[in-house]
Structure formats: C-alpha cells, structure tokens
Amino acid sequence: MTQIRLTRFGLSYPIYSGNARSLKKTLFRNVRQNIKKISPVGGEVVMENNVAVVRALHEITFTIHAGERVGLIGHNGAGKSTLLRAIAGIFESSQGDLHIQGDVHSLLDAGAGMNPDLTGRENIRLYAASLGYSRQVSQSLEQDVEAFAELGAFLDMPVRLYSAGMGVRLGFALATAPRPDILLMDEWFMAGDQGFHERAEQRLHSLVDHADILVLTSHELHVLRKWCTRIIWLEHGRMRMDGPAKDILDAYEAAASNGN
Numbered sequence: 001m002t003q004i005r006l007t008r009f010g011l012s013y014p015i016y017s018g019n020a021r022s023l024k025k026t027l028f029r030n031v032r033q034n035i036k037k038i039s040p041v042g043g044e045v046v047m048e049n050n051v052a053v054v055r056a057l058h059e060i061t062f063t064i065h066a067g068e069r070v071g072l073i074g075h076n077g078a079g080k081s082t083l084l085r086a087i088a089g090i091f092e093s094s095q096g097d098l099h100i101q102g103d104v105h106s107l108l109d110a111g112a113g114m115n116p117d118l119t120g121r122e123n124i125r126l127y128a129a130s131l132g133y134s135r136q137v138s139q140s141l142e143q144d145v146e147a148f149a150e151l152g153a154f155l156d157m158p159v160r161l162y163s164a165g166m167g168v169r170l171g172f173a174l175a176t177a178p179r180p181d182i183l184l185m186d187e188w189f190m191a192g193d194q195g196f197h198e199r200a201e202q203r204l205h206s207l208v209d210h211a212d213i214l215v216l217t218s219h220e221l222h223v224l225r226k227w228c229t230r231i232i233w234l235e236h237g238r239m240r241m242d243g244p245a246k247d248i249l250d251a252y253e254a255a256a257s258n259g260n
C-alpha cells in the first residue's frame, strides 16, 4: 500500500565548517542574537555536535496514506521545500526515520536533467532511458511529449536554441509524463503562460487523479483549498498543526490576520 511515514525526522544544514572556531563562534553568536530577536522566517539556528546549523526540520512525525492530498504551508523558511526534497530522496538525513512505499516522482524543477546540447527528442529518449523504460514505453512517452509540447520542427533542434517558454513546454511535458504512485509538487509548477495554461492544468489534473498520494507546497491558499484533503502546517522546522484542509487553513488564516 502506498504510504509516506516519517518518525521524529529531522534535517539540519550546517552553516559553517572548517576549524575557524573563533570566527564560527562570533558569527554564530551574531546570527543567534538576530534570530532570537526577529526570526519571523527560517528554521532554528542551534549548535549540533559543535557545529552551527539551521534546523530546517525537527521532530517531524506523520503518516500519509493512499488517497490523501496533502498541502504543506508555513512562513518563508518554515521547511516546506526541505520536507518535499527529503521525501523525494534528494536530501538525506540520519535524524529519525523516513519510510516510503510506492514510486515517487517530483515536479520540483521543469529543467532538471535536461542537456541543452541535445535536441528535445534526444532529451526525451535520455529521460526514458534514465527511468529504465522499455523501447515500447519510451516510444509512447516520446509521442505523448511531442504532442503535448507542440514544438514542431524545434523538437529536433538543440534545446539551447529554445526560448524560455519553449523550454518550459518541453520540461513540463516531460516531467508530467510518468504516472507515479506518489506525486510531489512545488507551487511554481502550477504556473504557466496564457495559451499553455489550460492544457497544462488539465495535464496536472490527470496526473494528480492518477497518483495515490499528492504532496504539494504552496502559499496560494485557494489552490490548497481546491486540491488538498489535509494540511500540514510547519513553523520554524516543526509541525504546528496537521489535520483536515479546511480546519487548518482557517486556523492559518486566522493566525495570519492576528499576526501570529
């Protein structure tokens, strides 16, 4: 059964390294004083094993089951992207436990893995090969991406000749082609240009419908109300609330209007 389970999971980014201890102490003291004073954003700054770190995630425990559409919310630097990247397997940590059942696909960067010196078509084939697709599946991926991206003759030209928008068409078509059990999505992926937007949204819908689990980060609360069944609210790397989308979003909006 598709599932994401985190138990007391944590992830820290070291701020300074090397042997410059007095410099480290001075800088850390300044950072800590400032963080204590203002700190409306970011994770906690603490010492771990004598190294100054940003605790991007701390003591995170939850289980997401098949059928759930989960939105991650929180202030800038609360840990949303870090959490998404940890689930995607991009960041590793020895703190706590992270267990995933099901194949994960992340829509975090439409240009990821694209080689600008290869043609669009060659990039599609390379992508299919990197996913271990058979010849037959690879061919159908190529047809699907070609039809969706509508790049015409440019599909057989090097990607470095594409305009930014043409690159997005190819990247988006490619990134949204696999049909995973678990889909991870950053909010910017939902943006698109005028002509492309409607088709892009339809394609995302069908991808989301097919996935057993969706995890999405966004600052657009109306998007989360529309797409999510459950919300996890992060604050300075910790979980503040976790529950049904409507309840948590209402509480979040109320806290924002009260300034806390």
Ligand SMILES: Nc1ncnc2c1ncn2[C@@H]1O[C@H](COP(=O)(O)OP(=O)(O)OP(=O)(O)O)[C@@H](O)[C@H]1O
Binding pocket: 013, 014, 041, 042, 043, 044, 054, 055, 056, 074, 075, 076, 077, 078, 079, 080, 081, 082, 083
């Ligand atoms: N590559 C990195 N190296 C060091 N620190 C990082 C790195 N990425 C993020 N951080 C720190 O980790 C904390 C969490 O950042 P993260 O990007 O996960 O937040 P976020 O909730 O996605 O923020 P936003 O809403 O602004 O995108 C922040 O304090 C940030 O400074």
